[in-house]
Amino acid sequence: MKTAVKKVLIIGATSAIASACARLWATQGSDFFLVARNVEKLQQTAADLKARGATHVTLHEMDANDIEAHPLMMGRCLTALGQIDIALIAHGTLPDQKACERDVHMALKEFANNCTSVIALLTVLAMQFETQRCGSLAIISSVAADRGRPSNYLYGSAKAAVSTYCEGLQARLFKVGVHVTTIKPGFVDTPMTQGLSLPAALLAQPAQVAQRIVKGIANKVPTLYAPGFWALIMLVIRSIPQPVFKRLNL
Amino acid sequence: MSTPLYSWGRFPRRPQRGHGCVWLDELPAQIDRVIGAHHSSLPYGNGRSYGDSCLAASDQVLHMRSLDRLIEADWSTGVIKAEAGITLAEVLAVAIPQGWFLPVTPGTQFATLGGAIANDVHGKNHHVRGTFGRHVLGFGLLRHGEPEVICSPEDHPALFAASIGGLGLTGVIHWAQIQLMPIRATQIDTTTVRFANLAEFFALSAELDARHEYSVAWVDCLAKGAETGRGVFIVGDHAQYGSLEVGQRKKLSVPLTPPVSLINKVSLSAFNSLYWRLHPSQRKQGRSAHEPFFYPLDRILHWNRIYGRRGFQQYQCVVPAANAEAAMGELLRTIADAGQGSFLAVLKRCGDIASPGLLSFPLEGTSLALDFAQSEALENVLFPRLDDIVRAAGGRLYPAKDAHMSGVDFRRAYPAWEQLEALRDPSLMSRFWSRVIL
Ligand SMILES: Cc1cc2nc3c(=O)[nH]c(=O)nc-3n(C[C@H](O)[C@H](O)[C@H](O)COP(=O)(O)OP(=O)(O)OC[C@H]3O[C@@H](n4cnc5c(N)ncnc54)[C@H](O)[C@@H]3O)c2cc1C
Numbered sequence: 054m055k056t057a058v059k060k061v062l063i064i065g066a067t068s069a070i071a072s073a074c075a076r077l078w079a080t081q082g083s084d085f086f087l088v089a090r091n092v093e094k095l096q097q098t099a100a101d102l103k104a105r106g107a108t109h110v111t112l113h114e115m116d117a118n119d120i121e122a123h124p125l126m127m128g129r130c131l132t133a134l135g136q137i138d139i140a141l142i143a144h145g146t147l148p149d150q151k152a153c154e155r156d157v158h159m160a161l162k163e164f165a166n167n168c169t170s171v172i173a174l175l176t177v178l179a180m181q182f183e184t185q186r187c188g189s190l191a192i193i194s195s196v197a198a199d200r201g202r203p204s205n206y207l208y209g210s211a212k213a214a215v216s217t218y219c220e221g222l223q224a225r226l227f228k229v230g231v232h233v234t235t236i237k238p239g240f241v242d243t244p245m246t247q248g249l250s251l252p253a254a255l256l257a258q259p260a261q262v263a264q265r266i267v268k269g270i271a272n273k274v275p276t277l278y279a280p281g282f283w284a285l286i287m288l289v290i291r292s293i294p295q296p297v298f299k300r301l302n303l
Numbered sequence: 304m305s306t307p308l309y310s311w312g313r314f315p316r317r318p319q320r321g322h323g324c325v326w327l328d329e330l331p332a333q334i335d336r337v338i339g340a341h342h343s344s345l346p347y348g349n350g351r352s353y354g355d356s357c358l359a360a361s362d363q364v365l366h367m368r369s370l371d372r373l374i375e376a377d378w379s380t381g382v383i384k385a386e387a388g389i390t391l392a393e394v395l396a397v398a399i400p401q402g403w404f405l406p407v408t409p410g411t412q413f414a415t416l417g418g419a420i421a422n423d424v425h426g427k428n429h430h431v432r433g434t435f436g437r438h439v440l441g442f443g444l445l446r447h448g449e450p451e452v453i454c455s456p457e458d459h460p461a462l463f464a465a466s467i468g469g470l471g472l473t474g475v476i477h478w479a480q481i482q483l484m485p486i487r488a489t490q491i492d493t494t495t496v497r498f499a500n501l502a503e504f505f506a507l508s509a510e511l512d513a514r515h516e517y518s519v520a521w522v523d524c525l526a527k528g529a530e531t532g533r534g535v536f537i538v539g540d541h542a543q544y545g546s547l548e549v550g551q552r553k554k555l556s557v558p559l560t561p562p563v564s565l566i567n568k569v570s571l572s573a574f575n576s577l578y579w580r581l582h583p584s585q586r587k588q589g590r591s592a593h594e595p596f597f598y599p600l601d602r603i604l605h606w607n608r609i610y611g612r613r614g615f616q617q618y619q620c621v622v623p624a625a626n627a628e629a630a631m632g633e634l635l636r637t638i639a640d641a642g643q644g645s646f647l648a649v650l651k652r653c654g655d656i657a658s659p660g661l662l663s664f665p666l667e668g669t670s671l672a673l674d675f676a677q678s679e680a681l682e683n684v685l686f687p688r689l690d691d692i693v694r695a696a697g698g699r700l701y702p703a704k705d706a707h708m709s710g711v712d713f714r715r716a717y718p719a720w721e722q723l724e725a726l727r728d729p730s731l732m733s734r735f736w737s738r739v740i741l
């Protein structure tokens with residue numbers, strides 16, 4: 054796969070899953086525009102990518118919730134990269150479901166972080182991609198989007214809104230030759246899941262998930278479960294009838 | 304990180320709670336937090352040490368594995384700087400395409416950079432390149448409650464020397480800079496020949512080692528009488544013509560731990576005999592990819608599980624050259640008589656290149672390493688006999704593999720232990736160190 058240098062934009066670039074993807078793109082010799090809210094982490098991520106073969110790395114500090122800052126970020130990104138071959142939206146937080154059930158402000162803040170900010174970013178990105186008429190747009194949603202589970206339905210509903218939004222966007226951008234991939238990871242061993250007791254057999258490593266994501270984006274897969282076996286698990290879970298599902302403690 | 308961590312031998316069975324850290328700049332705070340809560344801890348790399356040297360006395364370890372970033376790489380000079388939790392496999396994956404290789408590599412690529420330094424590991428080229436520590440240009444050391452100390456042969460030389468082979472006790476190595484070795488191809492040109500006894504091994508080693516980068520021998524530890532010490536001798540060199548291939552053979556895995564060891568006398572002697580017979584009696588040249596040459600066992604993930612729930616121990620000793628042949632013969636006879644021992648024992652000559660580390664294991668002579676399923680008889684009968692032979696021959700055991708050596712033997716064999724103890728970070732303590740020192 055030795056093509057010309059790829060121009061990659063990553064929002065939430067300090068995410069473990071996103072940096073694992075970036076490492077793979079770096080070895081293909083890509084230029085990066087990395088966006089995150091923590092500059093120290095961003096610098097450590099950038100150094101790693103440069104050592105692995107990234108040609109240029111530009112850093113940009115931004116909180117995804119700062120919607121007014123999105124256009125400025127896009128402008129800087131285009132100055133740095135010229136065009137966007139791959140955009141990956143990866144930022145997210147796993148809310149404390151129980152706390153959100155009692156605190157509406159916290160619930161809406163988490164919803165904004167995982168959904169509203171993504172829709173806002175997709176709005177500016179989609180306009181750029183429409184102008185470009187080329188490139189791939191990838192968004193990290195989650196298997197949690199597929200069903201509302203009592204243990205994390207706030208997170209799940211935010212990701213579900215993102216998934217549905219992406220499906221519409223897919224149809225819109227397809228017509229101008231731009232591809233949209235909705236990524237649905239299962240349990241991945243990252244800082245987000247630290248401290249949760251997840252079944253070891255289902256817990257994937259970021260590097261493993263990244264392999265699949267990078268390949269899926271290259272192959273223009275519309276919806277990508279990662280690791281792949283989650284497609285099967287979610288097929289089963291989606292088919293559980295509601296009267297049964299609500300009695301399960303998932 | 305809620306799953307418990309163990310050492311590779313799963314003996315002693317002391318589950319460790321791992322406290323991870325993902326960002327280098329957050330490590331000092333994490334160290335403070337863990338030591339604040341548990342008073343004592345120990346850095347833990349990837350748990351490829353067999354015994355108890357990577358287990359914390361408090362069973363609360365600083366799990367370094369997630370710190371796996373490169374910090375700087377200069378591919379014109381082969382100098383790389385990386386976080387300590389990066390594995391040797393991950394270093395190779397970026398270095399090989401640029402024409403560089405690890406100057407020294409142990410028999411597993413799943414060891415971390417920090418772990419490789421803290422045990423000052425050696426490889427099949429010890430006779431030409433010495434230990435891993437010789438190729439370390441510098442590292443950052445975090446000692447509890449102190450600012451970072453940057454150690455190199457010039458700066459803080461005492462801490463530099465004490466931390467190489469320092470068993471994680473002098474502080475947490477959070478990054479290191481190493482010099483890689485240039486290669487033209489990853490393939491290894493090999494010469495293989497079997498030998499009928501120990502005398503032949505020593506003759507081969509004397510003849511071939513000086514002419515080849517890599518040298519190692521596998522020994523049938525169950526062969527008795529005239530066949531004692533029969534085995535297969537393998538030397539190799541990086542090919543001058545070939546390609547640069549990052550290895551990624553499909554890995555097999557032992558999915559679960561059987562209740563009892565699958566290694567027994569019948570399976571062992573059948574395998575060992577067959578292995579010996581399959582090898583040529585005349586010198587045979589060949590070519591191997593680097594992974595099967597350096598890391599044959601890495602092919603099978605979790606292979607340590609085949610020894611069952613009780614785990615296993617490795618016995619690795621090195622005996623000075625003058626006594627090596629006699630002592631190796633005695634050791635192998637004792638092991639064969641006991642009818643225990645692993646598939647294949649590894650016999651290897653260590654060279655005379657001095658290590659920069661205070662407590663490095665290798666010394667000029669011959670090293671023998673083999674695995675045993677854990678049992679009481681091991682500790683009460685066989686190991687004491689082997690220890691007697693090693694002691695009388697002026698040899699010593701490798702802390703990275705050890706779960707049994709006595710404090711007396713350790714302190715005699717590693718007289719520099721007092722210097723290390725003086726430089727130990729008082730907040731760090733391993734089960735190994737508390738066993739042999741206190
Ligand atoms: C199949 C196999 C083959 C092997 N072959 C060889 C061989 O040929 N030669 C050889 O020398 N060894 C060999 N070993 C042993 C192995 O290379 C060493 O035990 C190595 O140190 C393991 O590294 P680790 O990262 O897993 O460290 P661990 O086992 O987790 O820890 C080892 C020591 O390093 C310390 N440590 C870990 N990280 C840090 C850090 N960041 N800062 C400070 N201290 C730290 C720990 O406290 C501990 O004392 C082999 C092991 C296996 C499983």
Ligand SMILES: NC(=O)c1ccc[n+]([C@@H]2O[C@H](COP(=O)([O-])OP(=O)(O)OC[C@H]3O[C@@H](n4cnc5c(N)ncnc54)[C@H](OP(=O)(O)O)[C@@H]3O)[C@@H](O)[C@H]2O)c1
Pocket residue numbers: 065066067068069070071089090091094115116117118143144145146166193194195196237238239240241242243244245246
């Ligand atoms: N891990 C899983 O099991 C799993 C499963 C399904 C889906 N996902 C999704 O995968 C994506 C990546 O997560 P991860 O697992 O890689 O976890 P991670 O390493 O914790 O990454 C999450 C990243 O999002 C960043 N972030 C959060 N809110 C932000 C904001 N408002 N502005 C800018 N950056 C923000 C965080 O930055 P800071 O470090 O500065 O906080 C962090 O770098 C997320 O969308 C997550 O929902 C993960």
